[in-house]
Amino acid sequence: MKLLRVIYGVILIILIFAGLNQPVHSSEYKYESAAIVDRVLDGDTIKVRLHDGRVEKVRIYYIDAPEYGIYYSTERVQPFGFESYIALDNLIRGKEVLLKHNGKRTYGRLLASVYIDDTSVAEHLVSEGLAWHWERYSDSTVLSDLQNKAQLKGVGIWSHSEPLEPWKFRRLN
Numbered sequence: 326m327k328l329l330r331v332i333y334g335v336i337l338i339i340l341i342f343a344g345l346n347q348p349v350h351s352s353e354y355k356y357e358s359a360a361i362v363d364r365v366l367d368g369d370t371i372k373v374r375l376h377d378g379r380v381e382k383v384r385i386y387y388i389d390a391p392e393y394g395i396y397y398s399t400e401r402v403q404p405f406g407f408e409s410y411i412a413l414d415n416l417i418r419g420k421e422v423l424l425k426h427n428g429k430r431t432y433g434r435l436l437a438s439v440y441i442d443d444t445s446v447a448e449h450l451v452s453e454g455l456a457w458h459w460e461r462y463s464d465s466t467v468l469s470d471l472q473n474k475a476q477l478k479g480v481g482i483w484s485h486s487e488p489l490e491p492w493k494f495r496r497l498n
Contacts, residue, residue: 354425354438362417367393368409368456370434373422383424384434387463388447388456389491391482392498403494405482409455416449417441454481457490 360373368390393406426437450456454475458468
């Protein structure tokens, strides 16, 4: 009987950990929240003010933008990091956005898909070559197609001779 409990416990732990890094699908969203963008921190992270007055730091789902941030030294700024930051700032700062999320957090940030006027911010940035589709966490064929088109056009990060993914850049720096 004790051996059976141990086996069930091990199976449960394996199933829990197996699901942690699975792609997130838009149909899995539990919550939608309207918010005003107070500040853009970099090409994939923003601070918003919810209608109840709470302030949230939000990490945009599905993408990873080139590294740039006001806290980084110049060595930590990646090619197109500033351009990605400026594009996101121009697109959404001071405007109302819709956050679609399921309450998950990473490093204190709410993970959410962000929409402005029914436009996916992630799709916009990827199509302009200002962010990578982060396929490790997303199986979106729309983002994959947009990234392929941006690569073929040679826009943004794809105009660089050797674009380096932000997750690799962070490991090196």
